[in-house]
Amino acid sequence: MSQPSLARRAVHGVVVVSTAAALSLAAPTTTASAAPLPATYTGDAHGDVVRLRSALGGAGLADLFVGHSRTTVDSRTAPAVRATSTNVEAGLGGGSVSADSTTATAPPSMNPDLRRLAAVNLSPVATAGVVEGDVAASYENAEQCVAGVNGLRQLGTSRTTLAGLNLINVLGVRALAVKASETTTSTALEDQPDGSSRMVSTATTSVGDVDVLGGSRTLGGVTIEVVRPVSLTATSDGTTGKLTSQSSVVRVRRANGTVTTIEADGRPVSIGLNLPGATVALTVAAFDDADTSTGALGRGSLDAVVAVDLEISTVLSGPLVDVSLDLGRLTAQALAPAGGVECDPGAQDPDNDGLTNDEEAELGTDPDDADSDDDGLTDGREVDQTRTDPLDPDSDDGGVDDGTEVGRGTDPNNAADDIPVVDADRDDDGLSNDEEAGLGTDPDDADSDDDGLNDGTEVELGTDPLDPDTDDGGVLDGPEVDRGTDPLVAGDDFPVVDSDRDDDGLTNDEEAGLGTDPDDADSDDDGLNDGT
Numbered sequence: 001m002s003q004p005s006l007a008r009r010a011v012h013g014v015v016v017v018s019t020a021a022a023l024s025l026a027a028p029t030t031t032a033s034a035a036p037l038p039a040t041y042t043g044d045a046h047g048d049v050v051r052l053r054s055a056l057g058g059a060g061l062a063d064l065f066v067g068h069s070r071t072t073v074d075s076r077t078a079p080a081v082r083a084t085s086t087n088v089e090a091g092l093g094g095g096s097v098s099a100d101s102t103t104a105t106a107p108p109s110m111n112p113d114l115r116r117l118a119a120v121n122l123s124p125v126a127t128a129g130v131v132e133g134d135v136a137a138s139y140e141n142a143e144q145c146v147a148g149v150n151g152l153r154q155l156g157t158s159r160t161t162l163a164g165l166n167l168i169n170v171l172g173v174r175a176l177a178v179k180a181s182e183t184t185t186s187t188a189l190e191d192q193p194d195g196s197s198r199m200v201s202t203a204t205t206s207v208g209d210v211d212v213l214g215g216s217r218t219l220g221g222v223t224i225e226v227v228r229p230v231s232l233t234a235t236s237d238g239t240t241g242k243l244t245s246q247s248s249v250v251r252v253r254r255a256n257g258t259v260t261t262i263e264a265d266g267r268p269v270s271i272g273l274n275l276p277g278a279t280v281a282l283t284v285a286a287f288d289d290a291d292t293s294t295g296a297l298g299r300g301s302l303d304a305v306v307a308v309d310l311e312i313s314t315v316l317s318g319p320l321v322d323v324s325l326d327l328g329r330l331t332a333q334a335l336a337p338a339g340g341v342e343c344d345p346g347a348q349d350p351d352n353d354g355l356t357n358d359e360e361a362e363l364g365t366d367p368d369d370a371d372s373d374d375d376g377l378t379d380g381r382e383v384d385q386t387r388t389d390p391l392d393p394d395s396d397d398g399g400v401d402d403g404t405e406v407g408r409g410t411d412p413n414n415a416a417d418d419i420p421v422v423d424a425d426r427d428d429d430g431l432s433n434d435e436e437a438g439l440g441t442d443p444d445d446a447d448s449d450d451d452g453l454n455d456g457t458e459v460e461l462g463t464d465p466l467d468p469d470t471d472d473g474g475v476l477d478g479p480e481v482d483r484g485t486d487p488l489v490a491g492d493d494f495p496v497v498d499s500d501r502d503d504d505g506l507t508n509d510e511e512a513g514l515g516t517d518p519d520d521a522d523s524d525d526d527g528l529n530d531g532t
Contacts, residue, residue, distance in 0.1 A: 041337060
């Protein structure tokens with residue numbers, strides 16, 4: 001018979017299968033189905049480059065965030081996707097700011113050019129470098145997902161860069177300087193192997209070196225280093241929400257080469273500094289993320305990658321510098337419907353046979369039946385491994401179906417080695433010898449576990465033909481069926497009391513099944529007791 005052609009076919013090495021494996025592959029596990037469009041999914045990713053609170057020489061900045069990115073998606077709203085990059089925002093303490101931002105929304109999809117945002121005026125406390133924003137938003141409509149690239153269906157992105165931030169000089173030395181830093185946020189649907197798509201929200205920050213009192217290149221100064229980018233990624237497949245993170249190492253480097261590593265436990269570490277004519281107090285703290293995921297919601301936050309507090313004072317002038325910096329604040333959350341989002345129905349595999357709906361449509365197999373030809377082999381296995389026809393139970397027309405051949409170890413594509421089935425059911429229990437070989441039951445004993453039910457009946461009922469008490473309730477399967485109780489539910493097993501009242505070798509339940517008298521050892525008065 002001709003074999004089906006399919007581009008995805010691949011056979012890796014020699015396939016060796018046992019009879020038990022051949023039978024078990026016909027019963028796939030079930031998973032939650034993805035939610036068809038329109039479906040509800042949400043995501044939010046947020047990042048701030050610098051949070052600044054300062055009092056310097058009597059001038060103060062109450063609470064400002066410099067360099068802000070946020071990307072949100074909510075399939076129920078219009079617009080569904082929003083990506084924003086902002087130069088400065090007021091924090092909880094307020095403050096006078098002149099904000100400028102660039103925003104992309106969708107639908108329709110937008111990808112504006114990178115934009116230099118308005119200069120941030122921090123005078124007289126500090127000077128901020130150039131802030132640039134680059135945003136994009138993509139969304140088709142409620143009935144259609146955006147196209148994917150390498151399995152990722154990007155919805156929104158926002159990248160905000162800060163060229164640097166410098167406090168003014170104190171006693172001839174730059175009090176503090178933050179080198180170029182940035183934050184990026186994104187939301188996306190990510191295709192999964194089962195054909196569904198999960199919601200993904202990611203916030204990332206790269207924190208530049210922070211020089212205090214001129215940095216580690218000057219005597220008395222230090223440089224605070226964050227050695228690699230930090231990220232939070234919240235995911236949701238509609239069943240489980242998760243937070244994953246990439247952490248970094250925060251360390252303080254001195255001019256003499258010594259390095260202090262700051263543990264990410266939120267506890268401030270005091271760093272001794274010397275500035276002639278002044279008293280300097282510097283503390284540095286590093287933080288770990290907080291995972292607040294619950295149920296299907298993936299969610300987490302990071303208060304800051306590193307927090308820096310610097311105070312400088314003199315006897316004559318009193319406090320000169322009082323500044324607090326939080327660098328790299330991040331949050332992310334994601335929520336998908338149960339089973340994820342069905343962006344591409346053709347990529348689904350509802351019968352879990354290893355073939356997508358699109359592939360089954362090409363082959364002509366049933367996308368809702370794992371074994372379309374009922375030969376004991378799943379459609380995916382026939383295509384990918386045995387190279388048999390998933391629409392023909394006997395691909396080689398040799399008289400034995402493909403599953404039986406694989407179980408026996410013969411070639412299902414070679415009719416010459418098909419061994420005819422002789423005396424297919426020697427013990428007349430309703431199961432063929434080959435089926436009994438697969439199950440492990442005795443082909444010469446109709447009731448392998450001696451529970452009063454023959455093996456074929458047990459397979460039909462769903463009980464275990466190798467376990468006399470399938471539900472472990474204390475009563476054998478056969479007596480349960482005779483009584484009318486469920487042999488698969490332990491809760492309805494009634495304890496056996498005086499199990500053989502007439503001492504004839506048969507329990508009362510067995511006598512009930514046979515129709516003999518449980519109170520008469522010789523029910524037919526023939527001189528032999530019923531058990532004999």
